[in-house]
Amino acid sequence: MRPRLRPTTIALLCALPLLAAGIAAAVSAVSSAAAPPSPAAPARQAVAGAAPIARPVLLTGEIEALDTQTIVVPPSMSAPVVLRNFVAEGTPVKAGDLVLRIETSGGANIDRMKIELQRAIARTQREVANLEAGAIDTEKALISAEAALAKAKVDAALPKLQITPLNYDRYQAELDRATRDLAIKRETRDNYLRSVDRRREDGELEMKKMQINLAFQIAQLKQSEVRAERDGVVVHGYSPWKGERFEEGASAWPGNAAGVVQGQGQMAASAWVLEADRPYLSEGQDLSLRFDALPGAALTGKIQSITSAPEARASWGRGRYFRVRIGLPEGHGLPLVAGMSVFAEPRTAAAAVRPPPPSVQLLAIEGEIASRQALPVSPPSIPYVWQYKLASIPPEGTLVQAGQPIAQFEAGEVTTQLMQQQGQLNEKRRALEKLLLDQAEADRAGELAVAEAQSNAEKSERKASQPKELIRRVDYDKLVIERTEKTALAKLAVQQRAAQIRARHAERADLESEVADLQLQQAALAKGQAALTVIAPRKGLLMYRSNFSGEKFSVGSQVFMGLSVATLADPEQLYINAAVPEAQASSVHVGQQARVTVPGANQALNAHVVALGRAFHGKSTAQSTIVRNVELQFDGTPAGLKPGAAVQAVLVVDAGGKERSR
Structure with a gap:
């Protein structure tokens, strides 16, 4: 996998030819000063001055869907808030449909x-x-x-x-x-x-x-409700302070991007150019585009617009960057997905298209076991009560029956x-x-x-x-x-x-x-x-969640309103939530067979790919690697597995995987 390069790194790579040329010029000047001048020296200097060295410009960016609606967590008089009625990822919605509601005391x-x-x-x-x-x-x-x-x-x-x-x-x-x-x-x-x-x-x-x-x-x-403004598919986002995916019952802060309603319309590319490289780009200029997720594929795009003022991007260093919007040719036929990494360079300085890397027969990815139905366990929303104490909760991994108390909260103010x-x-x-x-x-x-x-x-x-x-x-x-x-x-x-x-x-x-x-x-x-005692609505496995410090909630923990202390996962609807690096995403397709191993359990199970993520995204706030989500379903009914357990899956890559990855 080739990681996405920062623009500062790209600028240093671009400056290497100029640095080499400058060193050569300095050596030539020293040699000329030491040797007696010749009649042809002025002519060579004039020729050298008339043919300056062209500077290559490299840009990095990502694919964006032009008809995308960002699902912003609505404003609230309290924070954090609990996400309710959050439509499941991959669900198609129509304009006007309810996609998200927050829990409020309004x-x-x-x-x-x-x-x-x-x-x-x-x-x-x-x-x-x-x-x-x-x-x-x-x-x-x-x-x-x-x-x-x-x-x-x-x-x-x-x-x-x-x-x-x-x-x-x-x-x-x-x-x-x-x-x-x-x-x-x-x-x-x-x-x-x-x-x-x-x-x-x-x-x-x-x-x-x-x-x-x-x-x-x-x-x-x-x-407190968010409705779809256009037809599309709901794609969930990730929490900026926990790195977890926003799901039904998750906690979020007002203003967070909980996800997007991704349309099926035209795609475009957005890239960032370092402030020092801005003079070498102009609107209407052709760019050669390559994609990490599609090895060997290339397109010719055209710069549609460049922002008038640079802005800082703290995650890329101290440099300042201009945003470049790149239009894609119509009918290109490539299976582009929002979030794909894009590598661009001016057409005149573009190198030949690199051949795809040699195919591999086996692809190993990491993931974890999850449940398709996971109910959040959180304190009730009582007016003018902001903090609760977790008085009791069963041990993590306990199989809770319907009607059984699963958490007891205390609030003396009530x-x-x-x-x-x-x-x-x-x-x-x-x-x-x-x-x-x-x-x-x-x-x-x-x-x-x-x-x-x-x-x-x-x-x-x-x-x-x-x-x-x-x-x-x-x-x-x-x-x-x-x-x-x-x-x-x-x-x-x-x-x-x-x-x-x-x-x-x-x-x-x-x-x-x-x-x-x-x-x-x-x-x-x-x-x-009465709601301080949380009753299990159905049978499930109790899995603890983490607080702001990354520590799991336990008896005696102080719980702020809107936070979930645990989830009640359905043990009969388990699947594997994994992520494949962008450079290897073209080798994964729906229906692909996999062999899943659970470290420490000496257990291996058969599974197959049932769905691919609707967008590429960063792996986490600590790891900027671009990945695509992969869902695997067990071929049989697994026994002894619990949600949250880490697994390793080995996928068998066949020759037709690249075509079916769409």
């Missing part, structure tokens, strides 16, 4: 925010209704003040000569007082009405803010919060019972107040219906004024009772929403507390 937050919105609406309605009831009180006081002023005007209109001076002064003083009192009552009524309008506007703003937050949470919950919320819930329930009794008494008091106001209105009506000729004019005018006052007060009493009823209903709805909120929180905590 649903519980949305339910809680809806309850808080209902509480805010009820609280606003209660306060506005109370203010309206208070405004009606000020309206009553204003009507009484207007009636008092009207009566004072009747008394003050009496001639001074017909009454005693004392009564006259008293009537005039009462008129002045009633006038001032009316102005005060009118100002109080206006202030109360403005306060009602302000509280109603504040409530509308508060509800609008909560509705925006609720819409944001709903949108964020919708963003019990504490559950007790606190239970106490708050009991308190709110008692407050609700007391409120219902108080409101029933208030309803009866309101009915009595309305009945009293209507009775006063009827009494004043009867008094004012007396014959005008039988009573004094002053007394009759006062009875008419009082009738108008009592009738208006009776109408306001009915309106006030309705406002008070609305206020009591809103107060009861607010308290009931608070009780429902506490019940929802308590139910979520109770569900999370």
Whole structure:
């Protein structure tokens, strides 16, 4: 296998001819200085200056699918997150299909925010209704003040000569007082009405803010899903901090590339050129392309674009590189796969196509046993609980039966919060019972107040219906004024009772929403507390997973939310997940026979290749070797094998393997 060369190494190789030419020129100059000059020397120097040495430029890159959609882990308010509904690798999907969803607590937050919105609406309605009831009180006081002023005007209109001076002064003083009192009552009524309008506007703003937050949470919950933007095949990616492949139930950080939806359309090549080699390339220039995975095959590509600014690539050293997009000829007929290594050089300086390496009869690759159904074992997602303790777990490799506990987690905060919320819930329930009794008494008091106001209105009506000729004019005018006052007060009493009823209903709805909120929180905590004991949904082998430090989880380990401590693998659906180096990938094809040996078990089994990876990729973060995944299926049912065990497979290479590797 020929490893992919770094551009810095390529640049050094390219500079060797120039270095040799410079050394030769320096030796020639020293020789010329030591020897006497000849008449032909200037002519040779002129010829040498007119024919500079051409500098070869070598590029390395990879094949890319132009119609590829990157599956990015959605944003989340917590990290890491658990990947759910992740479509299996190699599954064809259509545009709009769900390919990935992350586990989030957005649903519980949305339910809680809806309850808080209902509480805010009820609280606003209660306060506005109370203010309206208070405004009606000020309206009553204003009507009484207007009636008092009207009566004072009747008394003050009496001639001074017909009454005693004392009564006259008293009537005039009462008129002045009633006038001032009316102005005060009118100002109080206006202030109360403005306060009602302000509280109603504040409530509308508060509800609008909560509705925006609720819409944001709903949108964020919708963003927790990734759907295919085009037709293609799902290819899983690799974790940048663990080097493991992302699978269903794996942990990832928001923003990680969990995989791609690889289309079946046009391919292109992307390469990187060292900053010092950029002047020797131009758009439209022909390049000769060779591929490590296809020995002996070559194509002629054309530079389509070169980035305008270089960028650093830490994995390749301290150099800066330009990205070159290379177009491939149509109908080339080569079985190109995304991720293949590409070696390119300008067409004018291209060397002859290298013959393919001699074929081998046996190909040895390494891999490990895996299960096609592996369920993650992780702590539950409980709101506002971020860290758990692994209290108990069976030994690794234990065959767990369905319904058997496989892990026990502890979180002291859950019990504490559950007790606190239970106490708050009991308190709110008692407050609700007391409120219902108080409101029933208030309803009866309101009915009595309305009945009293209507009775006063009827009494004043009867008094004012007396014959005008039988009573004094002053007394009759006062009875008419009082009738108008009592009738208006009776109408306001009915309106006030309705406002008070609305206020009591809103107060009861607010308290009931608070009780429902506490019940929802308590139910979520109770569900999370029950889920602290993980029950096996089916039979399987328990295999431990590693933490951030590369150590396997054990009893007493602190587990952050979203992390899986183990997997439950199905022992009846085992296969071999292996990787073949890129230079030898052309020798592997579906259906190829293999002999699998398990080191340390003195066991050899027959298997065959059932699938090839949809893309080439780096072996791991520590090894940049380009490999292609190979899946092998056992010919029979193996016994005594466990997922995670390392194996070695020897494949028999035949003459037709290269054609069938597509």
